Amino acid sequence: xxxxxxxxxxxxxxxxxxxxxxxxxxxxxxxxxxxxxxxxxxxxxxxxxxxxxxxxxxxxxxxxxxxxxxxxxxxxxxxxxxxxxxxxxxxxxxxxxxxxxxxxxxxxxxxxxxxxxxxxxxxxxxxxxxxxxxxxxxxxxxxxxxxxxxxxxxxxxxxxxxxxxxxxxxxxxxxxxxxxxxxxxxxxxxxxxxxxxxxxxxxxxxxxxxxxxxxxxxxxxxxxxxxxxxxxxxxxxxxxxxxxxxxxxxxxxxxxxxxxxxxxxxxxxxxxxxxxxxxxxxxxxxxxxxxxxxxxx
Amino acid sequence: xxxxxxxxxxxxxxxxxxxxxxxxxxxxxxxxxxxxxxxxxxxxxxxxxxxxxxxxxxxxxxxxxxxxxxxxxxxxxxxxxxxxxxxxxxxxxxxxxxxxxxxxxxxxxxxxxxxxxxxxxxxxxxxxxxxxxxxxxxxxxxxxxxxxxxxxxxxxxxxxxxxxxxxxxxxxxxxxxxxxxxxxxxxxxxxxxxxxxxxxxxxxxxxxxxxxxxxxxxxxxxxxxxxxxxxxxxxxxxxxxxxxxxxxxxxxxxxxxxxxxxxxxxxxxxxxxxxxxxxxxxxxxxxxxxxxxxxxxxxxxxxxxxxxxxxxxxxxxxxxxxxxxxxxxxxxxxxxxxxxxxxxxxxxxxxxxxxxxxxxxxxxxxxxxxxxxxxxxxxxxxxxxxxxxxxxxxxxxxxxxxxxx
Numbered sequence: 001x002x003x004x005x006x007x008x009x010x011x012x013x014x015x016x017x018x019x020x021x022x023x024x025x026x027x028x029x030x031x032x033x034x035x036x037x038x039x040x041x042x043x044x045x046x047x048x049x050x051x052x053x054x055x056x057x058x059x060x061x062x063x064x065x066x067x068x069x070x071x072x073x074x075x076x077x078x079x080x081x082x083x084x085x086x087x088x089x090x091x092x093x094x095x096x097x098x099x100x101x102x103x104x105x106x107x108x109x110x111x112x113x114x115x116x117x118x119x120x121x122x123x124x125x126x127x128x129x130x131x132x133x134x135x136x137x138x139x140x141x142x143x144x145x146x147x148x149x150x151x152x153x154x155x156x157x158x159x160x161x162x163x164x165x166x167x168x169x170x171x172x173x174x175x176x177x178x179x180x181x182x183x184x185x186x187x188x189x190x191x192x193x194x195x196x197x198x199x200x201x202x203x204x205x206x207x208x209x210x211x212x213x214x215x216x217x218x219x220x221x222x223x224x225x226x227x228x229x230x231x232x233x234x235x236x237x238x239x240x241x242x243x244x245x246x247x248x249x250x251x252x253x254x255x256x257x258x259x260x261x262x263x264x265x266x267x268x269x270x271x272x273x274x275x276x277x278x279x280x281x282x283x284x285x286x287x288x289x290x291x292x293x294x295x296x297x
Numbered sequence: 298x299x300x301x302x303x304x305x306x307x308x309x310x311x312x313x314x315x316x317x318x319x320x321x322x323x324x325x326x327x328x329x330x331x332x333x334x335x336x337x338x339x340x341x342x343x344x345x346x347x348x349x350x351x352x353x354x355x356x357x358x359x360x361x362x363x364x365x366x367x368x369x370x371x372x373x374x375x376x377x378x379x380x381x382x383x384x385x386x387x388x389x390x391x392x393x394x395x396x397x398x399x400x401x402x403x404x405x406x407x408x409x410x411x412x413x414x415x416x417x418x419x420x421x422x423x424x425x426x427x428x429x430x431x432x433x434x435x436x437x438x439x440x441x442x443x444x445x446x447x448x449x450x451x452x453x454x455x456x457x458x459x460x461x462x463x464x465x466x467x468x469x470x471x472x473x474x475x476x477x478x479x480x481x482x483x484x485x486x487x488x489x490x491x492x493x494x495x496x497x498x499x500x501x502x503x504x505x506x507x508x509x510x511x512x513x514x515x516x517x518x519x520x521x522x523x524x525x526x527x528x529x530x531x532x533x534x535x536x537x538x539x540x541x542x543x544x545x546x547x548x549x550x551x552x553x554x555x556x557x558x559x560x561x562x563x564x565x566x567x568x569x570x571x572x573x574x575x576x577x578x579x580x581x582x583x584x585x586x587x588x589x590x591x592x593x594x595x596x597x598x599x600x601x602x603x604x605x606x607x608x609x610x611x612x613x614x615x616x617x618x619x620x621x622x623x624x625x626x627x628x629x630x631x632x633x634x635x636x637x638x639x640x641x642x643x644x645x646x647x648x649x650x651x652x653x654x655x656x657x658x659x660x661x662x663x664x665x666x667x668x669x670x671x672x673x674x675x676x677x678x679x680x681x682x683x684x685x686x687x688x689x690x691x692x693x694x695x696x697x698x699x700x701x702x
Contacts, residue, residue: 005522008518008522009518009519012516012518012519016515016516114338115338118337118338118342122346123337123338123342123343123345123346124343124346124569125343125539125540125569125573126569126572126573127543127569127572127573127574129572129573129574129575133547134547134550134551134574134578135551136551136552143551143552145518145548145551217544217547218540218543218544219539219540219543219569219573221340221342221343221539221540222338222342223338223339223340223342223382224540226339226340226382227340227513227540255515258515258516259515259516259518259519262519266508266509267508267509267510267514267519267520268481268509268510268511270510270511270514270515271511271515
């Protein structure tokens with residue numbers, strides 16, 4: 001194994017992991033603030049891919065810009081879904097019964113979204129065929145796929161923006177307060193229900209943007225979510241349930257492990273490395289890499 | 298007897314005798330139900346959708362031509378069931394559709410792994426089952442109700458290798474090194490196995506890359522890196538999952554590789570490839586399939602294109618089209634819609650004319666005792682300017698083959 005080959009595996013892993021990271025932070029934010037395990041997260045990602053595709057098709061919008069343009073409509077969609085459905089099963093009542101209802105609700109949403117998309121848009125895969133999807137930046141012996149490189153950079157920027165939002169703004173403080181102790185936050189005048197809506201809206205918008213970035217090089221089809229949802233959950237748990245920086249690191253780690261596993265194991269066992277790492281981390285550090293005993297964002 | 302009583306008695310006698318003296322009138326024959334178990338959701342849904350198109354077209358033709366004559370013009374109706382994206386779902390769908398009502402025969406389920414499960418249900422419930430799936434094991438279990446119309450994977454591998462080596466020779470090229478790259482679904486596994494174990498070595502070809510994955514593929518870089526490092530003359534390619542396949546092709550282009558790609562199956566010639574990666578990338582890529590429109594089927598293709606809006610016809614709709622017609626012929630011969638009678642008719646059938654026979658090369662349908670079609674030959678289909686054409690065998694080809702420069 002020469003150094004350049006190893007470097008190629010690392011670079012590939014980082015690029016793949018960047019988009020996993022962006023997918024996962026939305027999920028972590030929703031869990032951190034609302035304690036809702038959103039099984040429909042991958043389906044909102046799929047819808048983000050379609051919207052980016054239609055931006056490109058109808059308005060000739062570059063998918064990288066299209067990915068950013070998915071954020072406002074999906075934020076509103078997230079608010080609506082929260083108001084219409086999730087608000088009924090969060091923020092009051094018996095937590096155990098609420099959790100059951102949340103699981104059934106998000107699973108149901110996932111099924112409805114996937115099947116409605118299949119019925120309305122047909123199962124036919126679509127692709128944007130962005131010119132940079134099949135081009136690479138050459139960095140010495142390294143080849144970095146242009147679409148994945150752009151997607152990685154955009155994912156970093158969006159993740160940084162979320163970090164700033166959570167740590168430097170009043171909204172972020174309110175979100176973190178609602179996550180840390182909803183009751184005390186309520187006494188301080190924070191509308192916890194509104195914060196839940198905001199968290200869900202932001203979480204959905206982020207995963208839709210990740211879908212848009214993914215659409216620059218990955219075919220779009222109604223069932224694309226199944227390829228990613230498990231990895232999203234692994235990233236979130238690996239990073240520490242509810243921790244946004246943890247989910248980001250978790251996503252990057254998954255990409256790296258998937259790539260570096262191929263140095264030791266055959267391609268067929270690519271995800272074995274991911275799950276072994278997952279088990280080892282949870283054994284050594286049950287709360288995840290960035291997790292705390294108490295919930296946090 | 299009063300007049301009223303006499304009238305009532307006469308009416309009663311007429312009513313009782315009416316069935317005996319009535320002029321026979323056409324009674325609507327009972328519909329014959331055919332099941333289609335195919336992936337209509339999940340990652341192979343597109344293939345299921347294409348299969349359904351072919352079945353519906355055949356049914357419309359049969360019904361508009363007077364239905365099944367041996368059954369008094371009985372119409373065929375399709376009962377579809379979604380095989381989803383796992384063997385468990387496919388088996389459950391087959392169980393549901395075959396037990397809910399009387400089904401005369403079934404078709405499906407595209408992916409060999411699904412077909413292996415679904416045919417177990419059909420065998421248990423004694424419903425004849427037609428499949429285009431390639432895996433050898435489908436007809437290696439001693440089943441009586443399974444009929445495989447395609448050449449099996451191992452035979453395809455042998456014949457495809459012969460054809461490609463011959464093609465290379467004709468183009469003054471020699472194949473010294475080969476790669477096998479694909480997923481671990483059943484048909485691909487059975488295609489690659491004989492290549493690895495004996496076929497390549499027998500032709501003096503060195504296997505330099507052997508990469509198999511479980512769908513979905515996270516990234517194709519490592520595969521294409523190995524291909525770049527070893528420079529095989531031929532890559533046998535079996536990625537049934539569309540996003541995986543696209544990833545590999547995009548990576549081949551990104552790395553600027555000029556390699557000869559020989560696909561394994563009809564998944565590589567669906568219209569969405571053109572839209573997703575562009576026709577330039579596809580040009581000259583070829584694949585071995587069980588069926589594809591051949592010379593003389595231009596009218597059928599035209600009709601299919603007009604009916605469905607698809608840009609061209611491929612193996613999946615063509616096979617289900619042939620299967621529905623084949624079931625119709627079997628029912629005509631059996632003169633019954635009973636599944637057992639249809640099974641017996643299929644086992645004895647020897648069809649050389651009609652839509653079913655002309656759709657499956659080389660134009661004759663008969664099955665051996667295992668349920669394999671005798672004389673089934675694979676075709677090689679090649680992308681040329683954004684459309685896949687049959688290029689081998691030459692007698693059935695719609696375009697001459699072009700060797701990768």
